[in-house]
Amino acid sequence: MCCEEYRDRIGRFLDDELASDVRADVSEHLQACAACRLELENLQELTSAIPNLADAGVPSSLWTSIETSLQTAPDRPSPRTATRFPLHRSRRWALAASLVFVVGLGFLGTNLMSRSARASEIDFGVLLDALPLDAQLAFGKFLALYGAETGSALEAKKFAPALDFETPPTLPGGFRLESVYLLQFGNRPGVAASYRRGNDFLATIFHPPVEQENFGTHKDYPCAIGKHRGHKVEVGSWKMIHLTDPTTCHCVLSQLDEATELPAIMAAVAPLAAAGPPHNHGE
Amino acid sequence: MMSESEHDVVERCRRGSREAQRELFERTSERIYRLLLRMTGSADDASDLTQDTYLKGFAQIEKFDGRASIATWFYRIAVNEALQFLRRAKTLRLKLENSARDNVDYPADTTAIQLDVQAALGCVEPAERAILLLRYQDGLDYRAISEVIGCPEGTVASRLSRARDRLRDILRKSYGETEENDATVHPKNG
Structure with missing residues (x-):
């Protein structure tokens, strides 16, 4: 097998997705071939850099927003919109404000989703x-x-x-x-x-x-x-x-x-x- | 396969238990949110899409057959939501690549190659970005990825290979352009 064919397998080798006999064969080739070893090292460097990101914590208010939407789900007009609630910046602030309002009143049915759903304006x-x-x-x-x-x-x-x-x-x-x-x-x-x-x-x-x-x-x-x-x-x-x-x-x-x-x-x-x-x- | 306790939680979720829904959210949302954050480059959009993912997941929980894990089920919905969103965003020309670089916070010890790779990730096609993140950020094996994106494992392997090549090409071009620019800015004397 030539290097070109081995290179097709190096990605799977890197990902530990080869059968043991094929893996052993690739491993043997890598010991003998500097070019393929370099290819593997390059791929390792590339892919190991992908997950490096600050710990992205889930916003604490997210479950509250989901729960609020779940509570208003029966009011939704159609399956097409039943799972959509795009909370873009302006709406998120508005939602936060509306949550304060409705929690204060003990009435959760007047959030922005229902406003959008009823759309008299x-x-x-x-x-x-x-x-x-x-x-x-x-x-x-x-x-x-x-x-x-x-x-x-x-x-x-x-x-x-x-x-x-x-x-x-x-x-x-x-x-x-x-x-x-x-x-x-x-x-x-x-x-x-x-x-x-x-x-x-x-x-x-x-x-x-x-x-x-x-x-x-x-x-x-x-x-x-x-x-x-x-x-x-x-x-x-x-x-x-x-x-x-x-x-x-x-x-x-x-x-x-x-x-x-x-x-x-x-x-x-x-x-x-x-x-x-x-x-x-x-x- | 699902663990016994996961099976129980899903069953309670099917019966409409809010507590079970919350438990599934707690178990999986960190991975889902992180994936969506990396897909969109925007915390706001990631929040919206995470919300959409769970609302859709809970609404369709009857369709979950338990052959894969519940996390895979939510991954699948999240990837679909992200790809749909990015298609719309592309249509609307929202310039997500720029926001990806602007809005994501990187840890202080991030190396140059990591920063370069993060930036390059924002330039690959969303479907390729998804498969790279599922494998190398979240550590899913080919079988799990195939369940998330709905294609055979062989296709996962070839798509991953293409995505890695694309990422490398973008980095090479980026380095090439930088070197050309450096040469322009700092011409050799004599």
Whole structure:
């Protein structure tokens, strides 16, 4: 057997995963072959460096969070979201606060999971707050908050058949579709999509009309999108435009001009709403 | 195979005992959290994914057949959760490799080669990172790894081999670039 063939076995030798007769054969070869010995030494050095990490202790609050989620599990709306509870930074603080609150009241059913599950409002604050830092990261936080899973345009249609939306592969102005996401707003499905044109990022979010859209500390204002009236929230150069009809709230997050560029985008992602009669939103 | 006491705990867990769930968490969570921390490079994400892992594990405990250990069962869920998360993160371009270097604390006596390997680990594909960590951090043998990632032992061996090669390539390139940079910064006189 040549060195090349022995080298295929050196990894298994290192991992102590060879039958005893094969191991003895490799061992004998290693005594005779300096090159293969060096290969083994290199692998030993490489792999022994992998586990060196500070003792990573489990956060003490983790079991409490799990237990709280277990207690609210029967309230969860569907198997799809039953095991998801993304505790990203802002939510973790919020959870801690909510735990103090609910423990104080002796009532554990009002944590953030159930808030998300019921979703009489949609929390855009998490998205808007992070926009100035990194729009994609901000969008990612929003997706995580609503249990996003990636899907295809076709899957999105099947997932949210009651919503009026499109996630076309391209948008006017040269934006190309990057990803489609399936979201869960309480018991009701929603859809989002991300687009890119060079360095320009654009995102769409479609959700069923809710009692309240929560924009955190950001104010929303009426605006005109073509012949329709919607509303918008501005954060720096970013704008989140909403156009709502009886079935769907269509949101577009971009840095585009609402008078010149957005009407065509809205017509592409919300064809029925955009083609329909003029309507008002939030009045 | 499960130990007798582990079997008892799992049975109680199946009957919905919160105490048993906690016991399983106490027994296994350190390994699971450490794996997820190394997979994601973020304590926050590792916490989220550990939570997802146990919620999913407890919800599906009926499917646990006892042929492997309960730790392997949770490892399997954790690896799947981590890979799904990293796929989404890649789509969202969250730049996890950078956060991996920024957010993980290393012990004071960490050597240069260890630091280099930790950084290189953040650059290999997540599936390869998982198999390297399962073998060389957590010490799982090929059989246990095959149960975690759901493939034959022979495939584990070949994937491990590829992952080690990839890790070495990244280190070689890194050292090569460093030497080139050094040469640029410190040109020889004369």
